[in-house]
Amino acid sequence: MYSLSTCWNSHRHTDGRAMLREIRELGFEYAELSHGIRLTLLPGILEAVDAGEMKISSVHNFCPLPMGVDRAAPNIFKFSSENPRERENAVKHTIRAWKPRCV
DSSP: OEEEEGGGGGGGGGHHHHHHHHHHTTOOOOOEOOOTTTGGGHHHHHHHTTTTTTEEEOSSSSSSSTTTOOOOOTSSOTTSOOOHHHHHHHHHHHHHHHHHTOO
């Protein structure tokens, strides 16, 4: 199985379905949702998956981006942080990354 990451095109899209369609048109059946996926892209992503237009092979932490974060930030919360709040956020947003219906 080959999968293309949305890392290269998510920043150019405002519609998740169009973002995945671009990947599909390149010949890919699977996409990885990268750590740059904004919450506003999720409705279109879910529509594309529900319609069978694209399959999701993996979800990169943290996806979707936490509220208030507007650009890719894969290390925004560290599991190894000395700050307990940061560690809690790492766990919370990791669990959230694995719960979407698109996985």
